[in-house]
Amino acid sequence: VVRKKMGDNQYDVDAKTREKLLERQKFRMNMRQEFLKQLTNPHRVEGGGHIFDQGLQRFQAARVTQYEHFKPNFKTTRKGFFLVLLPITLYGWMMKREREGREHLYRTGQVSYRDRKFKFI
Incomplete structure (x- = not known):
């Protein structure tokens, strides 16, 4: 080329x-x-078309041992909070709120049993 x-x-x-x-x-x-x-x-000794790549070896070793070298700090704590805990909590709260609203409509008689989405029949 x-x-x-x-x-x-x-x-x-x-x-x-x-x-x-x-x-x-x-x-x-x-x-x-x-x-x-x-x-x-x-005349190379290794076979199978494999060539040892030091950069790839370092990358794979770093990926395998990333949990051993993890150091919690403010940035990782914030990332864990916003990417894991907050979405789960918000989704749970939204489901609870929607369910309580639906239950309130059922108990006050604003929705007839025939029009409910989930029935025991």
Whole structure:
């Protein structure tokens, strides 16, 4: 695959950002070449087309041990409260309120037994 170089007349980024982009492109190309070199090496010991990736290994190890390294702080407490406890509590309160309202209508006779949604018949 032929990669084109960035043109000299690129006006949407400044020189510093352009340097970073070129540096990142060079790094990606070097990593790609290293991957292809390892993949096509006929004398490698490991088989099955598997290439050991250190970055992937670190990522998987971090995911497996995330609970051992968890440190509760204000941010995680707030996130747990707003994403877990608050929705469950609000949903339970809304169900209770709706049910009590329906029960009130039934007990005061505003809804006949024939028109109720849930009957014992």
